[in-house]
Amino acid sequence: MDHSQTQGMDHSQMEGMDHGSMQMQGGSAPADARDPHAYSDGITLEEGPYALPGPRQLRLADEHAFYGVLVDRLERVDNGEGHALTYDTRAWFGYDYDKAVLKAEGDIEQGRLAEASTELLWSHALTTFWNSELGVRYDTGHGPDQSWLALGVAGLAPYWFELDATAYLGDDGQTALAVEGEYELLLTQRLVLQPRAELTAYGKDDAERGQGRGLFELVAGARLRYEISRQFAPYVGWEWATALGNSADQVREEGEATQQTRWVAGVRFWF
Known part of the structure; x- marks a missing residue:
């Protein structure tokens, strides 16, 4: 807009202007416009007074490999x-967009590994907040070992x-679905309540492995932890588990309870 047109106008006169007469910015850049790439004055990562010898020194965050446990x-x-004794761990190595992930969980009873995945x-x-995961899983414990x-x-x-x-x-064409959800509720800066629920289902009956068609098991509970540091936190908690559908029928036939209440105490840490 040519601002010389508005000199001497009061506010009401300016409001009454025909905005169609204003010259809005757009179209091609003027011939004397500065090159937006010229702000570096020709300095690049490989050339110029600040370039370092040898391989490129500056790397962005998504170019670095990260790991954690x-x-x-x-x-x-x-x-x-x-x-x-129950464990649930995960480790990863890779970049922001792609990484290898190892998940392991299981139960140890009387000093022996009773069940593991x-x-x-x-x-x-x-x-930004979601990842896809593709790979393999191997189960041992109840019945013959199984690959997925x-x-x-x-x-x-x-x-x-x-x-x-x-x-x-x-x-043998068996299918399964596992859905897990959790939430962290900060009661204080160090005291954290973590509700958690897990639901599993199978596509067909497998009595040898104790798998019943349909919904298999629901586990829900909460853990209250105290973060001595952000990387180390002891906790106590309570958990309720119930067998569902055909799996519940199999459990009853074996003379066992379909529901369990569990008290837990442990530690959570990462590095």
Whole structure:
């Protein structure tokens, strides 16, 4: 807009102007416009007075490889009839967009590994808060060992809910689905309440492995931890588990309870 047109006008006169007569910025740049790439004065990462010899020194964050290990649950579980040691860990190595992820969880009873599940996945960033996961899983423990192909998504849902949903294709055409969700409620800067729920389902009956078609098991509970540091926190908690559908029928036939209440105590740490 030519500002000389508005000199001497009061505010009401300016409001009454025909905005169609204003010359708005747009179209091609003027011939004397400065090159937007010229602000560096010809200095680049490889040339100029500040360039360092040898390979490029400056690298952006998404060009670096990162790694980490999180032991989310390492706890003693007491269900009133006995106790066990449970672990749930994950480790990762890679870049912002692509990384290798190792997940491992299981139960140790009477000094022996009673049940275990291990996954090796390739994680790829889909959006800012969500990753896709593709890989394999291997289960040992109840019945014959079992291998799976895994495909899922994991990320942070609105209102800060952490969700993990994975579909599996296993031996003899067996299929499975596991959905896990949790939330961290900060009671203070160090005291954190973490509700958690996990639901599993199978595509067909497998009595040898104790898998019933349809919904299999629901586990829900909460853990209260105190973060001595951000990387180390002891906790106590309570958990309720129930068998569902055909799996509940199999449990009843074996003369066992379909529901369990568990008290847990453990530590959470990462590095």
